[in-house]
Amino acid sequence: MQMDIKHSKILILDFGSQYTQLIARRVRELDVYCEIYAWDADAQDVKAFDPQGIILSGGPESVHMDNAPTLNEVVLEMEIPVLGICYGMQLLNDHFGGDVEGSEEKEFGYAKVHVTGESELFAGVSHKELDVWMSHGDKVKSLASVFNSIAHTSSTPYAACQHQSLPVFGVQFHPEVEHTADGRAILSQFVHQICGCESLWKTDNIIDTHVEAIRELVGEEKVLLGLSGGVDSSVVAALLHKAIGDQLVCVFVDTGLLRYQEGDQVMQTMADKMDINVIRVNAQQRYYDALQGESDPERKRKIIGELFIRIFERQAKELDDIQWLAQGTIYPDVIESAASKTGKAHVIKSHHNVGGLPEDLALKLIEPLKDLFKDEVRKLGVSLGLAPELVYRHPFPGPGLGVRILGEVKAEYAGILAKADHIFIEELRRHDLYDKTSQAFAVFLPVKSVGVVGDARRYEYVIALRAVETIDFMTARWAHLPYEFIDLVSRRIMNEIAQVSRVVYDVSSKPPATIEWE
Numbered sequence: 001m002q003m004d005i006k007h008s009k010i011l012i013l014d015f016g017s018q019y020t021q022l023i024a025r026r027v028r029e030l031d032v033y034c035e036i037y038a039w040d041a042d043a044q045d046v047k048a049f050d051p052q053g054i055i056l057s058g059g060p061e062s063v064h065m066d067n068a069p070t071l072n073e074v075v076l077e078m079e080i081p082v083l084g085i086c087y088g089m090q091l092l093n094d095h096f097g098g099d100v101e102g103s104e105e106k107e108f109g110y111a112k113v114h115v116t117g118e119s120e121l122f123a124g125v126s127h128k129e130l131d132v133w134m135s136h137g138d139k140v141k142s143l144a145s146v147f148n149s150i151a152h153t154s155s156t157p158y159a160a161c162q163h164q165s166l167p168v169f170g171v172q173f174h175p176e177v178e179h180t181a182d183g184r185a186i187l188s189q190f191v192h193q194i195c196g197c198e199s200l201w202k203t204d205n206i207i208d209t210h211v212e213a214i215r216e217l218v219g220e221e222k223v224l225l226g227l228s229g230g231v232d233s234s235v236v237a238a239l240l241h242k243a244i245g246d247q248l249v250c251v252f253v254d255t256g257l258l259r260y261q262e263g264d265q266v267m268q269t270m271a272d273k274m275d276i277n278v279i280r281v282n283a284q285q286r287y288y289d290a291l292q293g294e295s296d297p298e299r300k301r302k303i304i305g306e307l308f309i310r311i312f313e314r315q316a317k318e319l320d321d322i323q324w325l326a327q328g329t330i331y332p333d334v335i336e337s338a339a340s341k342t343g344k345a346h347v348i349k350s351h352h353n354v355g356g357l358p359e360d361l362a363l364k365l366i367e368p369l370k371d372l373f374k375d376e377v378r379k380l381g382v383s384l385g386l387a388p389e390l391v392y393r394h395p396f397p398g399p400g401l402g403v404r405i406l407g408e409v410k411a412e413y414a415g416i417l418a419k420a421d422h423i424f425i426e427e428l429r430r431h432d433l434y435d436k437t438s439q440a441f442a443v444f445l446p447v448k449s450v451g452v453v454g455d456a457r458r459y460e461y462v463i464a465l466r467a468v469e470t471i472d473f474m475t476a477r478w479a480h481l482p483y484e485f486i487d488l489v490s491r492r493i494m495n496e497i498a499q500v501s502r503v504v505y506d507v508s509s510k511p512p513a514t515i516e517w518e
């Protein structure tokens with residue numbers, strides 16, 4: 001019988017905290033499956049998810065503000081353990097009749113917490129003084145009478161609380177952030193001991209479960225995988241290959257919007273390193289034609305996404321009438337396209353493989369990585385034996401240079417951009433900086449600026465360099481690359497590409513910017 005590795009699971013209700021994703025990753029790191037839903041998720045959906053415990057995230061609002069997010073009634077109805085973090089704790093107090101007020105003393109950053117008395121929540125931590133990280137302006141002024149305080153700081157008697165008769169807890173600090181030294185132990189105590197979740201969400205279990213599920217789903221039928229040569233679809237390729245061997249057919253589309261010489265490289269790698277047969281479809285001109293005159297980023301994504309699907313559909317028909325389409329969609333693609341019950345997320349970008357899918361899709365989808373974060377996908381890749389260079393490759397969005405050429409896409413621009421990008425990446429590798437950045441690329445700005453070369457005037461385009469550090473791509477810091485390095489790349493680009501008169505470096509983090517420019 002197949003083990004249900006999602007049998008033990010936690011639900012995170014999102015109140016809009018910057019750290020909601022981080023809570024989810026921490027729980028997953030404890031080998032327990034979890035998902036994020038919006039704070040006002042439908043009670044039926046919450047019950048159907050059937051979690052063993054609920055974590056209420058922090059959030060930017062104050063509980064007394066008009067229209068502030070409230071406690072979803074289903075949370076207490078389910079009679080399972082609840083942990084409120086920051087706003088979550090304030091909300092629980094407000095709900096049970098305590099007092100939460102704005103405070104003069106805002107606490108951002110380090111704080112020392114003293115644990116008092118015996119509490120199940122802190123049972124996994126042996127010392128009584130905790131180094132924690134706070135981020136709040138409001139505080140619990142009087143604790144609801146159903147709660148006992150289980151920790152205090154010099155500025156608040158209520159840094160954590162526990163319900164007198166129910167397994168309901170609150171912490172004012174953030175156990176999910178790296179700076180809270182015992183954060184993992186506290187979350188583990190909640191997830192494993194208090195909620196009783198088993199550690200089933202492990203790489204090997206995930207692989208075995210997917211392999212079995214895929215076999216059961218497709219039987220003897222063939223599956224067409226859109227293979228980009230990127231991390232996600234390569235991991236899906238390995239997984240499908242393990243599950244159904246020769247029933248897998250991979251299709252790689254050369255969109256004309258790929259990195260420098262990428263088409264040839266992908267074909268080579270797949271043949272040499274993975275022993276997987278790949279069909280290459282040269283569709284450069286079709287993409288340029290379809291994108292002609294279009295400058296809106298969302299519409300560009302939809303055009304590219306739709307064209308991918310049309311190509312897959314045609315290939316599927318030509319090859320034995322295949323019914324299944326596999327894709328390397330991962331959890332952040334789904335969250336960011338707000339295509340789930342997840343979060344209060346606004347649609348930031350319709351990732352081409354999620355929000356960009358046409359409504360009349362004729363194929364049935366298989367997306368085995370849909371619940372996984374990027375770092376989990378990489379772990380799976382390593383376990384499946386993929387080469388490290390492939391697994392740790394920077395991600396490259398499916399729409400490729402199509403969203404890195406701002407505005408209208410033209411073949412000419414793609415050529416210039418691919419060259420500039422290649423110089424940047426080549427130098428990053430040469431200077432041992434590639435693995436120190438999570439994603440790096442060049443962006444083409446279709447504005448002209450004046451330069452002087454030799455004694456002549458140059459009136460040409462601008463290239464922006466973008467490099468970020470991030471673990472999950474949900475938030476990111478711009479990479480503080482050495483000035484000398486940026487200088488070198490900038491000079492190479494302007495010297496070697498006559499159509500570029502200026503190079504700029506992007507110093508925006510995410511949020512408020514996004515990683516890609518479109």
Ligand SMILES: Nc1ncnc2c1ncn2[C@@H]1O[C@H](COP(=O)(O)OP(=O)(O)OP(=O)(O)O)[C@@H](O)[C@H]1O
Binds near residue numbers: 253
């Ligand atoms: N050129 C392509 N040919 C075929 N399929 C593609 C191509 N580009 C993207 N796809 C499909 O779209 C999915 C999503 O693209 P995305 O770039 O997010 O993932 P990836 O390329 O597999 O991995 P990475 O994020 O590391 O680049 C891919 O997993 C793949 O199924």
Ligand SMILES: O=c1[nH]c(=O)c2[nH+]cn([C@@H]3O[C@H](COP(=O)(O)O)[C@@H](O)[C@H]3O)c2[nH]1
Binds near residue numbers: 515518
């Ligand atoms: O397959 C993809 N299709 C898309 O439409 C898309 N848009 C952004 N990205 C990638 O997602 C990560 C986060 O990017 P943003 O901060 O720009 O949203 C980064 O890694 C981006 O490269 C995409 N990937």
Ligand SMILES: NC(=O)CC[C@H](N)C(=O)O
Binds near residue numbers: 017087136137139
């Ligand atoms: N991080 C949080 O959850 C903050 C909660 C609330 N907005 C406050 O400022 O106190």
Ligand SMILES: [Mg+2]
Binds near residue numbers: 395396397
């Ligand atoms: Mg990609």
